[in-house]
Amino acid sequence: METDHIKVKIFRFNPAAQQEPRFDEFMLPYAPGVTILGILRYIYENLDRTLAFRNYHCGASVCGCCLVAVNGKRTKACNTTVKPGATVVLEPYDRAKVIRDLAVELD
DSSP states (O other), X not given: OGGGEEEEEEEEOOTTTOSSOEEEEXXXXXOTTOBHHHHHHHHHHHTOTTOXXXXXXXXXXXXXXXXXXXXXXXXXXTTOBOOTXXXXXXXXXXXXXXXXXXXXXXX
């Protein structure tokens, strides 16, 4: 059933090697309470070891290292949950500072 899954579209770009960004799509099983950071970890560990993102969780949702744009809205990946059946578009929160994929230079 589709509500048992999450569709994820992820911005992929390596400015040192590519001219234009692209989006990769993944279908993941839904788990209650899953966060964006949990989704990124799942994809990295199980589907695509080349995905670049800031895999850090301060445990208090205060550091901001995990900032991404989720469906166009800037948010913290560590505490943003996803509903079953959702389609989620993940992009770097600042495309001008992309190091690779969702990893950006921090100020």
